[in-house]
Amino acid sequence: MSAARNAREGAEAVEDAAQDVTEHPAFQAVARGGFVMSGIVHALIGAIALRMAFGGSSENADQSGALQAVAAAPGGNILLWIGGIAMAALVLWHLAEAWFGARASSREVKKRVWHVARTLGKAVVYAALAVTSLRFAAGAGSDSGEQTSSMTAGLMGSAGGRLAVVAVGLVVLVIGFAHVYLGASRRFEDQLRVPRGKEVARAIVVTGVLGYIAKGIALVGVGLLFGWAGLGADPEKATGLDGALKTMADLPAGSVVLAVIGAGLVLFGLYSVLRSRYAPM
Structure with missing residues (x-):
């Protein structure tokens, strides 16, 4: 009994320490920087898409293209290290939010499950972007579209693998439609604490509505390409966001259409920067 009690007390001490860290103002300030870095990436993807729409860009309109643009700028490598670390902190904060949210007894079971699933999904997205940023900072960046095609090709050798690719496409489709819904319904405002009556509130609504809808449409395109690749057994179709655009x-x-989506992604980037200030932590 004493060993079990010691183990339980030890686990509780670790939980308390983790909660203290994630609630510390310094840690939260770093984590908020992850929203800023995400905003920069989205704005750059949007800018590349706009140039592509007018026939003036050969860059990849995805994370790799955006991060290559950052790396090529003066001091860009330092920004990639800072941004990657900030997003890693944001991942840890989301994981802690999911863990403590799962244990919260004040929520209904369905709401608790949905909250945890949504928070874990955010952690996965920011983790992928953090890893990619740090790889570019270390000089080991690569074309994300080619990586996606290569990974998809490895799954095409079996019916189960093709079904997995189609399933990924369906998941991305759902996420895309969810983004459109969040933007059109303005439900994203529930995730923020914005002082009413200030001009910044209007800016957040405009950038959030247009940004979420534009990103959702782009993700729907990605999902359709994954589904097409899986059904047609053609991994070259699954090239991610760049291929979809x-x-x-x-x-x-x-x-x-591409110009509208590009402008929307730039606005989503601005929204992410504003979110860094008003997202509750």
Whole structure:
């Protein structure tokens, strides 16, 4: 009994220490920097998409293209290290939020499960961006579209693998439609604490609505390409965000659509920067 009690007390002490760290103002300030870095990446992807829409860019309109642009700028390598570390802190904060949210007894079970799933999903997204940023900072960056195609090709050898690719496409589709819903319904405002009556509130609404919808449409395109790749057993179709935007550009009036999405992604980047100030922590 004493060993079990000691183990339980030790686990509780670790939990308390983790909660103290994630609630410390210094840690939270670093984690908020992760939102800023995410905003920079989204704004750069949007800018690349805008140049692509007007026929003036050969860069990848995805994370790798955006991070290459950051790395090429003066002091960009330092920014990548700082941004990668900030996003890693944001990942830890989301993981702690998911853990303590799962243990909260004040929430209904369904709400608690949804909160944990959503928070873990955010942690995964920021973890991928943190790792990619740190790889570019260390000089080991690569084309994310080629990586996606290569990984997809490894799954195409079996029916189960093709189903897995289609399943990924469906998940991305759902996430894309969820972004559109969040933007159109303005539900994202529930995740922020913005002082009412201030001009910044209006800026957050405008950038959030247009940004979420634009990002959602782009993600729907990615999901469709994954589904197409899985059903057609063609891994070259699953090239991620860059491939989705280039495919949109080839559609009738595609340049207009791409320009609108690019502008929306720039606005989503601005929203992410504003979110760094008003997201509750």
